[in-house]
Amino acid sequence: GQSLEQPSEVTAVEGAIVQINCTYQTSGFYGLSWYQQHDGGAPTFLSYNALDGLEETGRFSSFLSRSDSYGYLLLQELQMKDSASYFCAAYNQGGKLIFGQGTELSVKP
Amino acid sequence: EAGVAQSPRYKIIEKRQSVAFWCNPISGHATLYWYQQILGQGPKLLIQFQNNGVVDDSQLPKDRFSAERLKGVDSTLKIQPAKLEDSAVYLCASSLGGRNQPQHFGDGTRLSIL
Numbered sequence: 553g554q555s556l557e558q559p560s561e562v563t564a565v566e567g568a569i570v571q572i573n574c575t576y577q578t579s580g581f582y583g584l585s586w587y588q589q590h591d592g593g594a595p596t597f598l599s600y601n602a603l604d605g606l607e608e609t610g611r612f613s614s615f616l617s618r619s620d621s622y623g624y625l626l627l628q629e630l631q632m633k634d635s636a637s638y639f640c641a642a643y644n645q646g647g648k649l650i651f652g653q654g655t656e657l658s659v660k661p
Numbered sequence: 662e663a664g665v666a667q668s669p670r671y672k673i674i675e676k677r678q679s680v681a682f683w684c685n686p687i688s689g690h691a692t693l694y695w696y697q698q699i700l701g702q703g704p705k706l707l708i709q710f711q712n713n714g715v716v717d718d719s720q721l722p723k724d725r726f727s728a729e730r731l732k733g734v735d736s737t738l739k740i741q742p743a744k745l746e747d748s749a750v751y752l753c754a755s756s757l758g759g760r761n762q763p764q765h766f767g768d769g770t771r772l773s774i775l
């Protein structure tokens with residue numbers, strides 16, 4: 553089967569660092585993406601990891617370990633506007649993007 | 662660049678009625694996707710087009726859902742007849758193609774079935 557597991561919700565305070573984990577089970581895994589979705593809005597692309605290691609883009613970083621079937625999204629210097637749902641999504645060999653159930657991040661003042 | 666355009670933004674219909682959604686992808690994007698997102702879940706791929714050809718429609722309920730992408734640009738997704746479980750947000754996305762290319766999503770159509 554194909555599935556991704558991530559926590560349903562995470563709460564953190566402004567200025568803090570938060571890590572959202574994702575484990576996956578996907579036939580023919582090719583890479584892991586992260587998307588952000590504000591309430592009622594469109595999912596927006598954050599990052600993509602095809603190789604093991606850390607990718608950094610401003611305050612956001614994403615990590616992948618193919619041997620552990622695991623990845624995470626790291627958000628630093630949290631801001632109120634970061635309150636949103638975050639989805640990990642795995643590409644399978646057929647090129648299909650399979651999304652996790654999403655993690656709702658609440659940033660408190 | 663202009664983003665992915667979808668209409669309508671909201672739609673309320675009764676079960677057994679039909680409904681159609683429209684999507685205009687980002688100019689130059691050969692790959693177009695339709696996703697269904699049920700409240701509290703991640704988007705689920707319904708159908709993927711490469712230009713005007715279907716690449717993957719394995720999760721499209723073909724007895725009631727249909728989609729087309731004439732001329733390889735705009736696309737429409739239709740449901741006929743609608744069931745209560747079809748209540749969801751229908752998202753259209755486009756990309757240049759390839760796994761390392763991000764998918765750009767529209768704001769979606771929120772469908773409510775009464």
